[in-house]
Amino acid sequence: MRRFLTLVVACVVSLTFPGFLAEADAQQPVVRFATLTSISKAPPAVVAEKRGLFDKHGVKVEMKLFAEGRVAIEALAAGQFDIGMFGDIPGLALLARGYPGKIIAAGLGGPARQAVLVRKDAPYQRLEDLKGKKLGLTKGSTDELALEASFTKRGLxxxxxxxxxxKQGEKATALQLGHVDVVEAFEPVPAIIVTKGIGRRLLTAHGEIxxxxxxxxxxxxxLESHPGEVVKFLRALHEGAQWAHAYPNEMVDLLHKELKVDRPVLIDSIPRQWWYVEVFSHTLEDWQRAADLLLRLKRVAAPLDVKGLVEFKFLAEALGKKYPLGVAAxxxxRYPNVTVRE
Known part of the structure; x- marks a missing residue:
C-alpha cells in the first residue's frame, strides 16, 4: 500500500509540476573531466561514457579529451575542469605550483606503454650506443621518468x-626525417612509428621501473562541495577500466571509432596497457620517484612530499577497499591479449 501511494504522489507531482523533475535534474552537479587522447589515459573514460556507466552510477560528466597534456593541465589550473587525469610528472608539477587539489586515484599505468625507439634501419642495439646522439622527448611528461630509470640502470x-x-605528435616525423636519432614516447606514438615502418622499439620501460x-x-x-559525485565518478571509471581490460578486441573497434586511431596501431598498442585507478603497494613510491626527479631537473623549487598531496578516502568509498593496497600492480x-587482426 505504501509503495502504491508513493507512486501516486510521484505521478501527481510530475503531472502537476512538469518542470519540477527537470529542474531537479538540472541542479545535479556536473563533473567536468579533462584527460588525454592517449591510449594510456582515454580508454576507461571513453568506455564509461559510451557504455552508459556514468549514467548507471548516477553521475553527470562533461568530458574533454586533449591531444597535449600541457593544454589539459592549464585548463584544470584555470578552473575550467573539476577533475583531471594526467601523467605523474605534469600532475605533480601542477600541485607544486600551488594548485588547490589532491591526487585521489591512480591515472592508469603500465611500464610497457613507454618505449625508446630508433629508425628501422639504425645500427643501434643498446641505449648506450646512442651516447652523443639527438634524443627527442616531451619535457614535463612521463618520458623523463622512464628515461631516468633507463639511464640509472645503465650508468648514463x-x-x-x-x-x-x-610534442608527442611530432616524434614520428622527427625520427623519420632524421631530426633526431632516437625518441622516447608513450603509446600510441610507439605503435604509430612501428606500424608505419618508420622505426623499431629499442626497449620499453617494462623491467626498467x-x-x-x-x-x-x-x-x-x-571535493568539499560534491564528495558523493567524486565517489560515483571513480566507481564508473574503475568499471570502465575493468571492461577495457576484459574486452581488448572490442576496445580496438571502440577506440578506432571514438579516438580515430588506426586499427593496426591499436592492435599493437593495446597489449601494452594497464588500465586501472587503484593505488597499489608501490604507487606512492613511484610518485615520489617522479617528484624527486622534478627537483633534480629543477622544475620545482623545493622537495615534494607526495604523502601530503593525496587523499584516498573517495577511492576507498567507491571501491570498498583500503588504499594503498598490499599488493603490486x-x-x-596482465597485459590485454588482442587476438583480432587488421
Whole structure:
C-alpha cells in the first residue's frame, strides 16, 4: 500500500509540476573531466561514457579529451575542469605550483606503454650506443621518468645526449626525417612509428621501473562541495577500466571509432596497457620517484612530499577497499591479449 501511494504522489507531482523533475535534474552537479587522447589515459573514460556507466552510477560528466597534456593541465589550473587525469610528472608539477587539489586515484599505468625507439634501419642495439646522439622527448611528461630509470640502470646521464623537446605528435616525423636519432614516447606514438615502418622499439620501460603511473587530480573545492559525485565518478571509471581490460578486441573497434586511431596501431598498442585507478603497494613510491626527479631537473623549487598531496578516502568509498593496497600492480594485472587482426 505504501509503495502504491508513493507512486501516486510521484505521478501527481510530475503531472502537476512538469518542470519540477527537470529542474531537479538540472541542479545535479556536473563533473567536468579533462584527460588525454592517449591510449594510456582515454580508454576507461571513453568506455564509461559510451557504455552508459556514468549514467548507471548516477553521475553527470562533461568530458574533454586533449591531444597535449600541457593544454589539459592549464585548463584544470584555470578552473575550467573539476577533475583531471594526467601523467605523474605534469600532475605533480601542477600541485607544486600551488594548485588547490589532491591526487585521489591512480591515472592508469603500465611500464610497457613507454618505449625508446630508433629508425628501422639504425645500427643501434643498446641505449648506450646512442651516447652523443639527438634524443627527442616531451619535457614535463612521463618520458623523463622512464628515461631516468633507463639511464640509472645503465650508468648514463642526461648530458650524454642532446635532448630535443618534441610534442608527442611530432616524434614520428622527427625520427623519420632524421631530426633526431632516437625518441622516447608513450603509446600510441610507439605503435604509430612501428606500424608505419618508420622505426623499431629499442626497449620499453617494462623491467626498467616498477610502473609509470599517472594521477587523477581533483580540485579541493569540488571535493568539499560534491564528495558523493567524486565517489560515483571513480566507481564508473574503475568499471570502465575493468571492461577495457576484459574486452581488448572490442576496445580496438571502440577506440578506432571514438579516438580515430588506426586499427593496426591499436592492435599493437593495446597489449601494452594497464588500465586501472587503484593505488597499489608501490604507487606512492613511484610518485615520489617522479617528484624527486622534478627537483633534480629543477622544475620545482623545493622537495615534494607526495604523502601530503593525496587523499584516498573517495577511492576507498567507491571501491570498498583500503588504499594503498598490499599488493603490486604486476601481481594482479596482465597485459590485454588482442587476438583480432587488421
Amino acid at each position: 646521464r642526461w648530458d650524454d645526449f642532446t635532448v630535443i623537446d618534441l 616498477p610502473d609509470i603511473i599517472g594521477v587523477i587530480i581533483a580540485s579541493t573545492k569540488f 604486476a601481481d594482479v594485472l
